[in-house]
Amino acid sequence: MIPLVDLRAQYHSIKDEIDEAVSQVIESGQFILGPNVKALEKEIAAYCGTDHAVGVGSGTEALHLSLLALGIGEGDEVITTPFTFVATAEAISQTGARPVFVDIDPSTYNIDASQIAEKIIPRTKAILPVHLYGQPADMEEIMAIARKNDLLVVEDCAQAIGAEYRGRKVGSLGDAGCLSFFPSKNLGGYGDGGMVVTDNAETAEKLRMLRTHGSLRKYYHSLLGFNSRLDEIQAAVLRVKLKYVDQWNGARQGKAEIYNRLIAELPLARPAVSPERTHVYNQYTIRVAERDLLQESLGRNGISTAIYYPLPLHLQMVYENLGYSVGSLPGSERGSREVLSLPMYPELEDSQVEHIVDVIGSVLLGTH
Numbered sequence: 001m002i003p004l005v006d007l008r009a010q011y012h013s014i015k016d017e018i019d020e021a022v023s024q025v026i027e028s029g030q031f032i033l034g035p036n037v038k039a040l041e042k043e044i045a046a047y048c049g050t051d052h053a054v055g056v057g058s059g060t061e062a063l064h065l066s067l068l069a070l071g072i073g074e075g076d077e078v079i080t081t082p083f084t085f086v087a088t089a090e091a092i093s094q095t096g097a098r099p100v101f102v103d104i105d106p107s108t109y110n111i112d113a114s115q116i117a118e119k120i121i122p123r124t125k126a127i128l129p130v131h132l133y134g135q136p137a138d139m140e141e142i143m144a145i146a147r148k149n150d151l152l153v154v155e156d157c158a159q160a161i162g163a164e165y166r167g168r169k170v171g172s173l174g175d176a177g178c179l180s181f182f183p184s185k186n187l188g189g190y191g192d193g194g195m196v197v198t199d200n201a202e203t204a205e206k207l208r209m210l211r212t213h214g215s216l217r218k219y220y221h222s223l224l225g226f227n228s229r230l231d232e233i234q235a236a237v238l239r240v241k242l243k244y245v246d247q248w249n250g251a252r253q254g255k256a257e258i259y260n261r262l263i264a265e266l267p268l269a270r271p272a273v274s275p276e277r278t279h280v281y282n283q284y285t286i287r288v289a290e291r292d293l294l295q296e297s298l299g300r301n302g303i304s305t306a307i308y309y310p311l312p313l314h315l316q317m318v319y320e321n322l323g324y325s326v327g328s329l330p331g332s333e334r335g336s337r338e339v340l341s342l343p344m345y346p347e348l349e350d351s352q353v354e355h356i357v358d359v360i361g362s363v364l365l366g367t368h
C-alpha cells in the first residue's frame with residue numbers, strides 16, 4: 001500500500017523533539033494562547049516576511065476572521081476561484097458577503113487573473129486568490145487589478161506555506177495571508193490550527209480581538225468576537241516542525257521532479273509551474289482524460305490517490321442560490337473531471353514514485 005500522505009513517517013523522524021515539546025506544555029499547565037503561540041507567531045511572521053502573525057483555530061477561521069478584520073461583510077462581493085476547498089468561499093459567505101467565482105487557468109488550476117476585471121462592480125471589496133496545490137497564483141496581475149480598483153487582497157495560503165513569488169513568500173504579497181496547520185498541509189499540526197500573516201498593525205490587532213471574544217483585556221469586550229484560538233500543544237508541535245519545513249518542501253520538489261521525468265512520455269498532463277515562482281507541492285496533481293479508470297486501477301494496485309476537487313464550488317448545492325449552472329465556468333468543470341492527485345509527502349521513497357509511474361504507464365498504455 002502507498003498512501004496519499006504518511007504523517008506517521010514524519011512523526012517518527014522527529015519523535016523525540018515532538019514528545020519533549022508536548023510534555024513541556026502539559027507540565028506547564030498553560031494550554032491556550034501561551035508562550036508557544038506567541039513564539040510561533042514571531043517565527044511565522046519572520047518566515048513569511050511580514051510584520052505580524054496571529055494564531056487562530058483553523059485555516060478556515062484565518063480566512064473568515066481576516067475578511068472580517070478588513071471590514072468585509074453584508075452587501076459586499078469578494079472575487080475568488082471555484083476550484084478550491086469549500087472553506088475559501090464559506091469564509092466569504094460567513095461574513096455576509098457574496099462570493100463571485102472567476103474561472104481558472106487550465107494549466108495551473110489557479111484563478112485566471114485575466115478574467116477578474118470584468119467581474120468587478122461597485123460592491124466588489126476584495127479578491128481572494130488561492131495558491132492551489134502549493135503554487136502561487138498570478139500575484140503581480142492580481143495585485144495590479146486590486147490597486148487599480150481599490151480592492152483588498154486576502155491570500156489563501158493553506159496549501160502553499162513556503163512557496164515564493166518573485167522571491168517573496170506567499171502570505172506577504174496581499175493585505176493578509178491565511179495559513180492552515182491542518183495535519184496534511186506542508187506545515188501540519190496534530191489537530192486544527194491556523195494563522196493570519198499581515199504587515200498591517202491595525203488588522204493584526206483586530207484579529208487578536210476577534211479570535212478571543214472581541215477583547216484584548218480579559219472580561220472587557222469591545223466588539224463581537226469568536227472563540228478561535230491556537231492552542232499551546234499545536235504551537236509547540238508547529239515550532240518543532242517549522243525548522244524542517246524548507247527541507248520538507250525541498251523533498252517534495254525532489255519527488256515532483258522524479259514524477260515529472262518519469263511521466264514525461266505518458267499521455268497525461270504534468271503540473272505546470274509558471275515563471276518566477278516556486279511550487280511546494282502540497283499536492284502533485286496530474287490531468288488525464290481517463291481519470292476515473294486510472295484512479296480505480298491505481299487503487300486496485302494499492303496506490304492511494306485523491307480528487308481535489310470533484311465538484312467546483314459554483315455547482316455545489318450550498319451555492320445554488322448564486323445562480324450558476326453547468327457550463328458557467330467550464331475550465332473548473334473540466335478540471336474536476338480530469339485531475340488526480342498522486343501520493344506526495346517528503347518521506348515518499350524514490351522507488352515508490354517509480355513504482356507508481358510504472359503502474360500508471362501500464363494502465364494508460366493498455367499493458368495492464
Ligand SMILES: *Cc1c(COP(=O)(O)O)cnc(C)c1O
Pocket residue numbers: 058059060061084085087088130156158159180181182192193194
Ligand atoms: C485546508 C484548506 C483550507 C482550510 O483550512 P482548515 O485548517 O482545514 O480550516 C482552506 N483553503 C484551502 C485551499 C485549503 O486547502
